[in-house]
Amino acid sequence: MILHQLIDYDTLRLIWWVLLGVLLIGFALMDGFDLGVAILLPFAGQTDIERRVIINTIGPVWEGNQVWLVLGGGAIFAAWPILYAVSFSGFYLAMFAILMALILRPVGFKYRSKRESVRWRRNWDWALFIGGFVPALIFGVAVGNVLQGVPFRLGTDMRIFYDGSFFGLLNPFALLCGLLSVTMLTMHGANWIVLKTEGVVAARARRFGRIATLASLALYALGGIALWLFIDGYQVTSTFAPAGPSNPLAKSVEAAGGLWFSNYAAHPWMMIAPVLGFLGPVLVLVALQFKRELLAMAGSGLAIIGIIASVGLSMFPFILPSSAQPGASLTVWDSSSSHVTLFIMLVSTAIFLPLICAYTAWAYKLLWGKVRDDDINGSGHAY
Known part of the structure; x- marks a missing residue:
């Protein structure tokens, strides 16, 4: 027997749909608090030493956290090539804006403290804010557009149109999702600052964390209502073979209101995702009130898992619906790489993903503890 035949093609596709979700959630959990900390930097830190303390809570780990973004992009490229082609070409300017904003992070960390000038450092602080705010906003805007359907078409030769x-992406529902992304990651970042600092910085972060948490709850609820009342969902109306070849044009699809909620009726266990999306922020509020730092961090993590998972579960089996040509919508069953490719990637992932997780856990254990003023003044390695 050929090795890749050990796992059915449809099973491999489902596994990689789950792994894609895991990688995206991993990025939001790990690099998400880096973005949230950058968003809060000009507000939670009022003096130069306070801002340096905040920067040094993420300075040693942000590069490692960004590995999850690379893994997610690589997984899309190799496992879902049509998805990669459509999304990275259609969202090209948005992706470019994210890239330019992310470039500000390493430059800001490197150059901020090179001069004693107050104006110099303040400008770099706002550059770091942009490096956190813009990606958080655009990632959420992208999700909002995916839920509405992206205006792409496929020719008979699979050419993408x-x-x-870019400005069409900035519609009201997408901006709502973008704001939810910003408040969600700001909540996560605030909890990280509370966990890693003390005194007045932690107190400010706790206050901003409460505001971001309440905003996340409100925006998540508002987004769900808007999705139910105003946004069409998609549904495959023809029969198809899950183990068939990848051909998005070999099916028919209809769009109608409320269809994104049909999965929850068919599979009630999926309700765990939106429940976590609401329960996580409530847990954060309780934990912040009683100064349970680790519990607050866990609560924001649960919120991120629930909110992102609710999008994926609502859309299943769709990955990228098309508003211009619904029949060309990309699903789990018709837009993946070959059977052999998915199997080889799965073996590689089974080897390297645990190594990445183990190394990450070791690094965080080594760097555990709070960042204090003395750590900044007495160390030549501080940012």
């Missing part, structure tokens, strides 16, 4: 524009 994108009918949208």
Whole structure:
């Protein structure tokens, strides 16, 4: 027997759909608090030493956390090539804006403290804010557009035609999702600052964390209502073989209101995702009130898992619906790489993902503890 035949093609596709979700959630959990900390930097830190303390809570770990973004992009490229082609071409300007904002992070960390000038450092603080705010916003905007359907078409030769524009992405529902992304990651970042600092910095972060948590709850609820009342979902109306070849045009699809909620009726266990999306922020509020730092961090993590998972579970089996040509929508069953490719990637992932997790756990254990003023003044390695 050929090795890749040990796992059915449809099973491999489902596994990689789950792994894609795991990688995206991993990025939001790990690099998400880096973005949230950068968003809060100009506000939670009022003096130069306070801002240096905040920066040094993420300075040693942000590069390692960004590995999850690389893993997610690589997984999309190799496991879902059509998805990669459509999304990275259609969202090209948005991706470019994210890239330019992310470039500000290493530059800001490197150059901020090179001069004693107050104006110099303040400008770099705002550059770091942009490096956190813009990616958080655009990632959420992208999710909002995916839920509405992206205006792309596929020719009979599988050529991609994108009918949208950058400013078309900035529609009301997408901006709502973008704001939810910002408040969610700000909540996560605030909890990280509370966990890693003390005194007045932690107190400010706790206050901002409460505000971001309440905003996340409100925006998540508002987004769900808007999705139910105003946004069409998609549904495959033709029969198809899950183990068949990848051909998005070999099916028919209809769009109608409320269809994104049909999975919850068919599979009630999926309700765990939106429940976590609401329960996580409530747990954060309780933990912040009683100064349970680890519990607050766990609560924001649960919120992130629930909110992101609720999007994926609502859309299943769709990965990228098309508003211009619904029949060309990409699903789990018709937009993946070959059977052999998915199997080889799965073996590689089974080897390297545990190593990445083990190394990450070791690094955080080594760097555990709070960052204090003395650590900044007495160390030549501090940012």
